[in-house]
Amino acid sequence: xxxxxxxxxxxxxxxxxxxxxxxxxxxxxxxxxxxxxxxxxxxxxxxxxxxxxxxxxxxxxxxxxxxxxxxxxxxxxxxxxxxxxxxxxxxxxxxxxxxxxxxxxxxxxxxxxxxxxxxxxxxxxxxxxxxxxxxxxxxxxxxxxxxxxxxxxxxxxx
Numbered sequence: 001x002x003x004x005x006x007x008x009x010x011x012x013x014x015x016x017x018x019x020x021x022x023x024x025x026x027x028x029x030x031x032x033x034x035x036x037x038x039x040x041x042x043x044x045x046x047x048x049x050x051x052x053x054x055x056x057x058x059x060x061x062x063x064x065x066x067x068x069x070x071x072x073x074x075x076x077x078x079x080x081x082x083x084x085x086x087x088x089x090x091x092x093x094x095x096x097x098x099x100x101x102x103x104x105x106x107x108x109x110x111x112x113x114x115x116x117x118x119x120x121x122x123x124x125x126x127x128x129x130x131x132x133x134x135x136x137x138x139x140x141x142x143x144x145x146x147x148x149x150x151x152x153x154x155x156x157x158x
Contacts, residue, residue, distance in 0.1 A: 002042070002098070003060030013046050014096050018111045024050040031109035032083045034138045036121050037099040045138050045145075047079035055145045058098070066145040075144040082137050083108060089130040090115035106131060 013033060018025030027049055034045045042058040051073035056062025066072035090108055093116045099105040105118040117131050124135035 002058040005060055006044070006056060006058050006062075009046075009054070009056055009062075009064075010044060010096075013048070014107060014109060014114060016048070016109050021048070021050050024048075025111070027080070027084075028087065029080055029083045029108055029110055031107075032079050032134075032138070033107040033109070034104060034135070035099050035107070036104045037101040039101055042098050045142055047076040047083075047138070047141055049077075049080050051076050053141060053145055055142060063145050063149045066148045069148050071144055072148050075141040079134070079137050079141050083134060086117070086131050086134050087115060090117045092116075104135065106134070 013031050016030045018030065021030055030049050032047045036043050040059065041061075044056050044058070046052070046054045046056075048067070050067070052067040053072045053076035054062065054064040054066065056064065067076050087108060087110070090106070093107075093114055096107065096114070097105075099118065102120055102122075103118060104121040104124050105116060108115040119129045119131075123129050124132050126132075129135070
């Protein structure tokens with residue numbers, strides 16, 4: 001079972017349109033979503049063509065707003081720019097199932113619909129999939145989001 005806020009955020013990014021992104025909506029990839037199934041929750045990382053970046057979990061936790069920081073925005077845009085070369089290794093999809101434990105699924109929201117690719121997390125992580133370079137690029141985004149959040153908490157005294 002997933003948290004309502006998670007379902008809402010996920011639905012929002014999976015249905016992004018070029019019109020919603022305005023000047024940022026004219027590229028081949030509007031949004032890249034990478035989801036990995038873990039025993040305790042599904043981790044969802046989002047990079048949007050406007051520089052937005054988020055990390056959230058199916059149990060309701062997460063970090064949003066990392067794209068409001070220059071390094072978060074740069075990391076998100078790097079994922080978007082890099083992702084275009086991987087579209088040829090994806091397939092179109094109309095439903096958006098969550099990954100099983102140990103699996104990682106990419107969703108590419110494009111002006112022409114959503115595309116996907118999936119494999120075991122270890123296959124991506126061990127450079128045994130055509131999308132492995134993107135997997136590592138998204139992990140750089142995760143790291144950047146975590147650094148931003150750690151700094152924010154330190155600034156708030158917690």
